[in-house]
Amino acid sequence: MAQASGMASLEFRLPDLGEGLTEAEIVRWLVRVGDVVAVDQPVVEVETAKAMVEVPCPYGGVVTARFGEEGTELPVGSPLLTVAVGADASDGAPAVNGSDGAPAANGSGAASGSGSGNVLVGYGTTAPAARRRRVRAGARGAGEAQPVAPQAPAVPAAAAPSAVPVAPADAPAPAGRGGGPVPVISPLVRRLARENGLDLRQLSGSGPDGLILRGDVEQALRAPAAGGTTAAVRPGPAAPVTASAAAAAAPAPSPSAASAVRVPLKGVRGAVADKLSRSRREIPDATCWVDADATELMAARATMNSVGNGPKVSVLALLARVCTAALARFPELNSTVDTEAREIVRLSEVHLGFAAQTERGLVVPVVRDAHTRSVESLGEELVRLTDAAREGRLTPAQLTGGTFTLNNYGVFGVDGSTPIINHPEAAMLGVGRIVPKPWVHEGQLAVRQVVQLSLTFDHRVCDGGTAGGFLRYVADCVEHPALLLRTL
Known part of the structure; x- marks a missing residue:
């Protein structure tokens, strides 16, 4: 998915889009050379044979180069952009697993401070993501280390398309959410919130580990405007979630009943x-x-x-x-x-x-x-x-x-x-x-x-x-x- 292209620069490639798709067309760039991007920030909008998708970058830093003009069709694995993340970032960058570009776990089993690796969550990747630290709501401050929760065995992308995004080890606690990335189930949910002027930092996701689902955003948009934005409240305290339970809790990628109208072809x-x-x-x-x-x-x-x-x-x-x-x-x-x-x-x-x-x-x-x-x-x-x-x-x-x-x-x-x-x-x-x-x-x-x-x-x-x-x-x-x- 990504590889180091220099001491302080990481190259981000077009990830595996799942469902057998092997190429995508660049519809619109969301960043320019010189822009500062956050971890998991959408950087480009691409169109596949199935849908329009915003691709998030797993690294935070300064965009130093873009590859491909709008309207260009790129195969999976082609370079999209390079990000300068600082001299210490390359030491903790995810290793490349073979030729498919999937990130592998580093020696410590912890995430690099420069990226999340959760590219196109919900669309699948070519290999399971590395085990990473989680920072839970109400935990220590941003500068304190957080113990790693027990992990279930890794599940292939096809079996668990709704993998849980996790923040880097040095990210702020999600209680205040600060300036770090907000975990959402897919880039489409992030775009839905942005197009309707909804601040995702004000929501408490109902998915595993606070993951914001499409239903959370739609519920917030339906809430009365008089009292401001109403957060989607997650029922009960956080509890360990197994991989099978997370897959069962995630909604299907098809449109919800409230937004889809089926017309019989008869x-x-x-x-x-x-x-x-x-x-x-x-x-x-x-x-x-x-x-x-x-x-x-x-x-x-x-x-x-x-x-x-x-x-x-x-x-x-x-x-x-x-x-x-x-x-x-x-x-x-x-x-x-x-x-x-x-x-x-x-x-x-x-x-x-x-x-x-x-x-x-x-x-x-x-x-x-x-x-x-x-x-x-x-x-x-x-x-x-x-x-x-x-x-x-x-x-x-x-x-x-x-x-x-x-x-x-x-x-x-x-x-x-x-x-x-x-x-x-x-x-x-x-x-x-x-x-x-x-x-x-x-x-x-x-x-x-x-x-x-x-x-x-x-x-x-x-x-x-x-x-x-x-x-x-x-x-x-x-x-x-x-x-x-x-x-x-």
Whole structure:
């Protein structure tokens, strides 16, 4: 975990984060070079595949160097920083146990005055911590030695994830807590208190040896503010605690019932989750995008809606007609993959799905035989299915069997997206918002109506050339709607 890198400097390395995690990304440094840090003070915030964690440094002193910028990903065992702790500190530094960097007990079995060794308590380390002295509440002053309490046999980290942090031999007694570190069960508890302005020195932990648990902090935060901060009172006098009892007393790392809400993945949400998860597992997707000048398309729509007495034409209906024309030119994207037979199945009919957001979640109604419909017919069917979706009247048949999906995420006020393909389809066209932007039109800078188009496709059914050709044709139809007359 740490090793001496000089007479008066200790090198602190990224500790074992437990749960099989082998690397972490530096999210935010909490200290700078030249800062004075206390024992067990959080020095860096890292993100793993499981959670965001504040890493405490087991040494107190002056930070002399940092390794890695924010956003850098480091493997376990990489140097994080060096701390100058004084000439006498290196004599009592924990020895390195092999190559895993776990601290071993020194010759006397007592802790070094320069560090605690309790890095990431509750997340596990690669070896049991050394036996160390404890200073109990109401004991002697800071300068007096304290007898060592009888110890139970060391328990591996996996069996006792909530190991009890202990203060160095020269730390002040926890009765006043002074300026020394406050023992907490994990860095997450320390952060919870700091974000809510709670002074941990005013709490009496209910865990073994006064260890402050998450419940203690939450109880203090719920206490009435009129009488000041109310400490979490530990019931009864301190008593020896065995390793098995300490493990049983420590709470599970999952969120408490008061702060967690469980939402069942069932119904529409469950079906969407299953389909999207399968899509992500099976489909090697890729995305390409292009900006297009939609000024002519918007003008054509305005003209259509100003002439005659028919229903109004929507932008989505126009884009749906563009999709069917593009799929006629690039049928590879109107297909599915039979994984068992290892075959690409190209489909002759276009059943066009479109994403619709409802109070029950995201659904994808399907317009049957979209390739046979006019813009007006497409518009009417889109309205009918959207109304049924919002009222919860869609049947399973209206939500399945799509061959290509049109996703208009521009209604949410965003420009671009990389959506997940609606399994078992092979592609999805995404449309962002249409907004005025500077654009070079006929050699002159002008304000035009611009839209971003993106195509996410299954790379098994075609290569980038086909996907790019499809997207370019769609963009050309948006910029020059007259191109659609060729297919009418």
